Amino acid sequence: MLDISGVTWAVTIGLIVLLLAVDLVAAGVRPHRVGFREATAWSVFYVLVAVGFGVWFALAYGGEFGTEYFAGYIVEKSLSVDNLFVFVIIMTTFAVPEEHQHKVLTFGIVLALVMRAIFIALGATLLSLFSFMFLLFGLLLIFTAVQLFRHRDEDPDVEDNVMVKAARRVLPVTDEYVDGKLVTKVDGRRMVTPLLVVLIAIGSIDLLFALDSIPAVFGVTDEAYIVFAANAFALLGLRALFFLVKGLLDRLVYLSTGLALILAFIGVKLILHWAHVDIDERVPEIPTPLSLGVIIAVLAVVTVASLVKTRNDPSAKAHPGSLRAHRPGDRDQPT
Template identity: 40%
Template structure:
């Protein structure tokens, strides 16, 4: 695998991630079930974003020492672009987590533990997928075009299916578990399995964790190919992915209840995926610089958030207007009767 990173750089990154997880879990009480406050979530969100920013600065310094400023500039741009892509796609993942928690009525004090286990599983799954992806690209260059076609198709599907929420009751994992396992109707703390009258039962906690892991696997199928449009360096791909995943858990508790305020974000993500896929497909004839990609992704997300907020404000203003209660159809019917 072709990468500029040395063994000490890999080791330093793993020490950083494991050290931060240790502080979160064992020092600040993360291993105890508790409701995550907005203040705590904001603190950890800013912590991971700051660490990502500082990592980019450290990356520039290390690469500049070894290969010069131009090479350092290129690698840092790749890292920040990959991080932004992965973080934005993770936001969509976060809203699906919210639906899972709502469907299974996960108590607020258990949601943190579910996401912690989900993050740890996601790190292992994405590491394996990145290794496979890098190997495939190194052996078969045409795989990049397969990724490009896949991303374009996925983006188009997201544009036209963004209004369709998944029906969790028909999810094959849920149906299989309900058909083949005894599941307790109530949560049993953080336990996955319990014995009742000598029989072994799974708990809803077990089902929820499996659903979260499966969801992340599905989203990783989109996000991993997306970053290969920016770089095929496994160090950049892996580090940008991990920083985005680690920040997702805290970001969930900040934004999960605000899905209605990001109505157009899914459309923005669809455009981002289609753009990245198209970039991969036209690469032999037209090279899109990394800073163009970073600007395009950032601008698309920024505009989608602005439009979402404008829509939310218009809806709130319409509700506050006297005589505007009810649905548009009800108001139209009332006007006709008048």
């Protein structure tokens, strides 16, 4: 059992808040188009911070917990790449100006962190009280994996998002982005800008991703601190990674298939853990080092296979996948 002091929790949360504050200040003070060199520098910085934290954590609490952190971080990082696909779709659908994309992403990450912190607390509490939650989480991940694989060649319909449709129905929305503002006045009438609708879209999409990613990382470790740290450090680098790889995402044609395999694998791992605890201790469990190896191997294979596929077939295009099929005419319905 991992014993994390209140001071360690406070310092970790303080570090995350500090890094988020830097992002918010950078986005708010100087809105600009983020170039390749800047995105690369920020991406490397966040990866080094995450790795540095993992090294410190392993030295302070042992190699087993360190391995769990790195496995959780890789799981969350790989799932966050699927987030990027959806972010690209949202930015394109709502025609967000490049100088405001930095701000949108940073606010979106803050919303995701808050929601995931709530899910982590809830998930940790449920797992500590009811061991059968491992079975439910495992079944949820397997169901998600099957749905993602079935609809791996589809894009989620952002316009059909319940929150987006409700916002457009209830709120008066301007036609134009107004200097990055969320609320403005037009002819004396207070209105919201499309930027607020974009934030609502990203926040609601992140909520759906949290429903998958939190059970997935709990399949690697049942320590709430490791789950929180892995999620936080994976999400912190998401903003910079968006600008770094958004032009390359279309080439990862097998990523959804790989993520479906990873989710299914972790789902089986959770079910075996439940059976080991509640049914018979002779039921084998999948050790964390093996999980880490499988996850890395799947990601490596799908990445190489994707690059080979797009090199041989330039017309092939990646999709983030969807958890449900789109009905004919969905995009034509009024919003």
